[in-house]
Amino acid sequence: MATQTQETQDVQAHGDGHGHHERLQHHFLSLDQQFGSAKLGMWLFLVTELLLFSGMFVAFAVYLQWYPEAFAVGAEALDWRMGLANTIVLLASSLTVALSIHFIQKGNTKAMITSLSATLGLAVVFLVIKYFEYTDKFANGIFPGEAFNPTGSYAFLDVPNAVQYFSIYYVMTGIHAVHVIVGMGLFAWLIYRALRNHFSPEWYTPVELGGLYWHFVDLIWIFLFPLLYLI
Amino acid sequence: MSSATATHDGGSASAAGSSEAPNYLNHQKTIRSWLLTLDHKRIGVLYAVTLATVFLIAGLLAIAVRLELFMPGETIMSNDAYNQTFTMHGIMMVFLFIVPSIPAILGNFVLPMQLGAKDVAFPRLNLASWYVYMIGGALVVTALLVGSVDTGWTFYTPYSSSGSMSVLYMTLAIFIAGFSSIFTGINFIVTIHKMRAPGLTWNRLPLFVWGLYATSIVMVLATPVIGITMILLFLERLLQIGIFDPALGGDPILFQHFFWFYSHPAVYIMILPAFGIISELMTAFSRQRIFGYKAIALSSVAIALLGFLVWGHHMFVSGQSAISGIVFSLITYLIGIPSGIKIFNWVATMYKGSVWLQTPMLYALSFLFLFTIGGLTGIMVGVLAVDVHLHDTYYVVGHFHYVMMGGTVIALLGGMHYWWPKITGKMYNETLGKIGAILIFIGFNATFFPQLILGARGMPRRYATYVEEFTFLHQVSTISSLVLAAGLFLVLGYMVHSLFWGEKATSNPWGAATLEWTMATSPPDPHNFTRTPIVTRGPYDFHLADEVFGPRHVGDGAGDGATSEPALPRETEST
Amino acid sequence: MGNSNGTVWLPEGASTVASEIDWLFYFVTWTSLAIMLLVVGGLIYLAYTYRRRSADDAPQPIKESKLLEISWVVIPTILVLLVFTWGFQGYLKLTVAPPNAYEIQATAFSWGWSFDYPNGASSNNLHVPVDRPVKVNMSSEDVLHSLFIPAFRVKQDVLPDRYSSVWFEATREGEYHLFCSEYCGTQHAEMIATVHVHSQTDFNEWLADAAMDEDIPLPELGERLFGQQGCQQCHSIDGTSGIGPTMQGLYMNDRLLQSGETVTADENYLRQMIIEPTAQVVEGYPAGVMPSYARLSEREINALVAYIKELE
Ligand code: HEA
Ligand code: HEA
Ligand code: CUA
Numbered sequence A: 001m002a003t004q005t006q007e008t009q010d011v012q013a014h015g016d017g018h019g020h021h022e023r024l025q026h027h028f029l030s031l032d033q034q035f036g037s038a039k040l041g042m043w044l045f046l047v048t049e050l051l052l053f054s055g056m057f058v059a060f061a062v063y064l065q066w067y068p069e070a071f072a073v074g075a076e077a078l079d080w081r082m083g084l085a086n087t088i089v090l091l092a093s094s095l096t097v098a099l100s101i102h103f104i105q106k107g108n109t110k111a112m113i114t115s116l117s118a119t120l121g122l123a124v125v126f127l128v129i130k131y132f133e134y135t136d137k138f139a140n141g142i143f144p145g146e147a148f149n150p151t152g153s154y155a156f157l158d159v160p161n162a163v164q165y166f167s168i169y170y171v172m173t174g175i176h177a178v179h180v181i182v183g184m185g186l187f188a189w190l191i192y193r194a195l196r197n198h199f200s201p202e203w204y205t206p207v208e209l210g211g212l213y214w215h216f217v218d219l220i221w222i223f224l225f226p227l228l229y230l231i
Numbered sequence B: 001m002s003s004a005t006a007t008h009d010g011g012s013a014s015a016a017g018s019s020e021a022p023n024y025l026n027h028q029k030t031i032r033s034w035l036l037t038l039d040h041k042r043i044g045v046l047y048a049v050t051l052a053t054v055f056l057i058a059g060l061l062a063i064a065v066r067l068e069l070f071m072p073g074e075t076i077m078s079n080d081a082y083n084q085t086f087t088m089h090g091i092m093m094v095f096l097f098i099v100p101s102i103p104a105i106l107g108n109f110v111l112p113m114q115l116g117a118k119d120v121a122f123p124r125l126n127l128a129s130w131y132v133y134m135i136g137g138a139l140v141v142t143a144l145l146v147g148s149v150d151t152g153w154t155f156y157t158p159y160s161s162s163g164s165m166s167v168l169y170m171t172l173a174i175f176i177a178g179f180s181s182i183f184t185g186i187n188f189i190v191t192i193h194k195m196r197a198p199g200l201t202w203n204r205l206p207l208f209v210w211g212l213y214a215t216s217i218v219m220v221l222a223t224p225v226i227g228i229t230m231i232l233l234f235l236e237r238l239l240q241i242g243i244f245d246p247a248l249g250g251d252p253i254l255f256q257h258f259f260w261f262y263s264h265p266a267v268y269i270m271i272l273p274a275f276g277i278i279s280e281l282m283t284a285f286s287r288q289r290i291f292g293y294k295a296i297a298l299s300s301v302a303i304a305l306l307g308f309l310v311w312g313h314h315m316f317v318s319g320q321s322a323i324s325g326i327v328f329s330l331i332t333y334l335i336g337i338p339s340g341i342k343i344f345n346w347v348a349t350m351y352k353g354s355v356w357l358q359t360p361m362l363y364a365l366s367f368l369f370l371f372t373i374g375g376l377t378g379i380m381v382g383v384l385a386v387d388v389h390l391h392d393t394y395y396v397v398g399h400f401h402y403v404m405m406g407g408t409v410i411a412l413l414g415g416m417h418y419w420w421p422k423i424t425g426k427m428y429n430e431t432l433g434k435i436g437a438i439l440i441f442i443g444f445n446a447t448f449f450p451q452l453i454l455g456a457r458g459m460p461r462r463y464a465t466y467v468e469e470f471t472f473l474h475q476v477s478t479i480s481s482l483v484l485a486a487g488l489f490l491v492l493g494y495m496v497h498s499l500f501w502g503e504k505a506t507s508n509p510w511g512a513a514t515l516e517w518t519m520a521t522s523p524p525d526p527h528n529f530t531r532t533p534i535v536t537r538g539p540y541d542f543h544l545a546d547e548v549f550g551p552r553h554v555g556d557g558a559g560d561g562a563t564s565e566p567a568l569p570r571e572t573e574s575t
Numbered sequence C: 001m002g003n004s005n006g007t008v009w010l011p012e013g014a015s016t017v018a019s020e021i022d023w024l025f026y027f028v029t030w031t032s033l034a035i036m037l038l039v040v041g042g043l044i045y046l047a048y049t050y051r052r053r054s055a056d057d058a059p060q061p062i063k064e065s066k067l068l069e070i071s072w073v074v075i076p077t078i079l080v081l082l083v084f085t086w087g088f089q090g091y092l093k094l095t096v097a098p099p100n101a102y103e104i105q106a107t108a109f110s111w112g113w114s115f116d117y118p119n120g121a122s123s124n125n126l127h128v129p130v131d132r133p134v135k136v137n138m139s140s141e142d143v144l145h146s147l148f149i150p151a152f153r154v155k156q157d158v159l160p161d162r163y164s165s166v167w168f169e170a171t172r173e174g175e176y177h178l179f180c181s182e183y184c185g186t187q188h189a190e191m192i193a194t195v196h197v198h199s200q201t202d203f204n205e206w207l208a209d210a211a212m213d214e215d216i217p218l219p220e221l222g223e224r225l226f227g228q229q230g231c232q233q234c235h236s237i238d239g240t241s242g243i244g245p246t247m248q249g250l251y252m253n254d255r256l257l258q259s260g261e262t263v264t265a266d267e268n269y270l271r272q273m274i275i276e277p278t279a280q281v282v283e284g285y286p287a288g289v290m291p292s293y294a295r296l297s298e299r300e301i302n303a304l305v306a307y308i309k310e311l312e
């Protein structure tokens, strides 16, 4: 279906890179195309993530309807202050990530590294708080599944089907925490690359995509917090 | 150049020969260069080899199933062995073979070429998808070796959450293999959106591309749901978290909703790319513009989207409410309409064409026959009152083999024959090809049509043994399955033979008009095209394809790829 | 069995709903055949008429016919709406049991059925009167099962911890297959029972007979239960070893257990085996295969023990 050729796009020209940006991969025609592709790819990935979590939200909704009392008791056992603290931590980290993109657009690599490090730090804070929440529960026999055996100050959880609540709680927050850990790895890698001056106002795709991912992780938590702690 | 009289098998040797330009197969030769390749064509070949192996194993398991059913009572294996055999057959065929099959083999190879691109958008992700797939496959093998999975491919709880621990490996395997689907889906959508050659508008996309596009949408939207389902099932089995097990307060029906929410759309993951292949074959071998291009392209997308709303038709007797049954049934029928549009359009494509009955076309015609039976039996099991009788009988087994084996696998075989010269640079033996296609067609019908009757007469599925009155039809089915197997082995045989001894293929042996044929050598250059194509006409405008048939249609491109090598476009007046 | 005739496709119907469902089935089959003929006829005709005659064939594109395209959207739509309407009316009929139906309780377990009748009778095969609506309320003891009677064209999944039901009105006396159609493990394929359709008088007689549990001697009741509860599927009474050990000469025999101990098979041992088979597992046989029969009444367990004691 082709009847013409385009000399300027001759593949022979690829490889030696003249006329091309060093970040341009050989199979793209322009940086624009490359960036657009990366961004679309990331959005699609986030769609799959959303569907992964929506499966769990559906399970939550079903059991909330089946066992409203048990779920009310379960929610009571969670400390909403810890949840709120984590919400604030994550919101703050979303801000720092947004800032890092702002800085690199302005060409301020140093400020970008600082805000990326801040994001990384906030992610650690989030996990530390989560750690205290989990260990407090574990210490009192609140495990997912068979091992569920509430004691001590949580003895009031010894009602039928409270275990469902905590199974779902652990699965949802657990998978969310895995996403936070992946995000931390991502930021560590971005900082490493930034330190080696890989990014510039012309090209900072990975930072932008990392930011998108992190906003998503944040968004999921915004849904998890009221559902699990407040309802 | 002058081969209007040339015979088609093997193409005329005259055009071949000449200088050995480097191609994607021979420019690097080490194993390492294959295992670390980022070239979409090589990744397609890696998948082809892997998936053919999986199909062989899963097919042999099917033959074992058939042999056991040759007689009532124990024929060659115990109940437990039988249950594990059909389970492995189902799991391997569905999750490891047919879901990736067409997109991963032919999609990978052909899609960027039909788009006039040098590669898919994310070559590294593409290679990763193969490795992820291999890890999933390794876990399935582990599950097979360490224990026994006998849950059926549907993993219904509480049976699956209370049985053997090897279910853990299997759920993990499917979770991981899911990523391979997701990667492929994302890659294809982005590639189609962003990597089209100049002039290749949405209205000029080959229909195979449309089919892959619709498939990718389903892959991206549905696969995560099977992912979370498998995680939850994994935890249920490991920790007894009580989400799906009724004894612990969970809901087994919820599991079925989760499972089918993926697995129904998954059947369209399997069939939509097959539709794409059939569109290519019907036009190329009728040398006629496809009838109703827009209708075919958009009906694929319609099927993909409607496919998300019908999962409940697998659960008419599971205890879901009557209302949901009715709604699911209604939407199920609606899918018949876009499917019908396709079938009728394909048939109409031959009208005033020039129909050339080469092996790929024989597969395309078989497909029309078999898929129509498969689809109409699908409508039958969608009829609420009738499905109550037919559910979980061999009628359903017959239905889904007609659509999966008779639909997708036949289309895959047709596509493999069609693109074989492009992929390998060799022609297969046309006579054996025709014999194989006919053998498979006959063997297939004689294997699975009796199963439709068996089911309607009340033979339940997943039965290691059965009551006497079903013996005759089972025996017909078993014997015919051996004919089917013989046909497939014949195909495998002459395909392998052609790799070493086949005649050299020309760049366009069928006189097709899409970019991979008109603009690239066989096998293609490592970068696909030596020049980026500019597209000025639709994919099936044979009457405008002067670069294939010569100007003023005195065509010399009689199906022997009579254009020069590579098929460089002539100087013609521009758009 | 009475259901091996019928038409090519369907076994002979034996319930009130069967004729309606068969009618629908055949309507869809014949319509499908018509569509098939259209497609295959068109395909062969076109492929032959426009076969390639010369390698130089240069067909010109044709104009698409709007009328044709509209007709193959509209006609199938009408057809499916028609079938949908009939299909769901039939379905509603299948789901809603008449209020005066005779009720039977069914329990499915791996791998067998147990049916309980209002007068206290219980059986392994299903007995129903002819020409009278019967509603079977079902639940499962373990995994999913499904009750399927092809001759009646009915099927319904049986769930643990939940009730489901199925109803039918048999129209012909005779014996019909009852299959388990939801996969449930090793002996899914053998979880088959027979439906006996009796005339109302025969049914009453059978019912009275079956309810005589109270009066019949223990070993005789035990023998009946041994068949009804599916023990004979795994245990022979003639000395051959099946899935489980034979019952012949078991009583007061020394049994070697997997734990290494040896115990004497006295009454307590037999009782224990029936109620909690995993507590002591016999050497050479798999654990966890035999289901627990703790749900049986005290008298029924005694009856089984009494019966096994007699198998010299
Ligand atoms: C490639 C895979 C594939 C495809 C494409 C389909 C396509 C369809 N399937 Fe199938 N199906 C399966 C794979 C597939 N299926 C599998 C694997 C199972 C069993 C799973 C298990 O339990 O293990 C299954 C089970 C299954 C069931 C559940 C049965 C049961 O368990 O009781 C139902 C019920 O509605 C159904 C319906 C349909 C319908 C309506 C279509 C439609 O898309 C078909 C549409 C096509 C046509 C209708 C033909 C062409 C149209 C015309 C020629 C026009 C004229 C048409 C009309 C007038 C309607 N399928
Ligand atoms: C892609 C899907 C697919 C394919 C292709 C097949 C192919 C076949 N299937 Fe299967 N089948 C399923 C998917 C599939 N099946 C599923 C999902 C189930 C349900 C499982 C469950 O209930 O859980 C099932 C169940 C199933 C049953 C029912 C078991 C039961 O309910 O008890 C039976 C019985 O006859 C059967 C038979 C066959 C046969 C004879 C083939 C034959 O067509 C196979 C022929 C193939 C070969 C003999 C191998 C030859 C291959 C080569 C030589 C490789 C060379 C490669 C190339 C030519 C490229 N299958
Ligand atoms: Cu019980 Cu199958």
Ligand SMILES: [Cu+2]
Pocket: B263, B264, B267, B310, B311, B313, B314
């Ligand atoms: Cu479906």
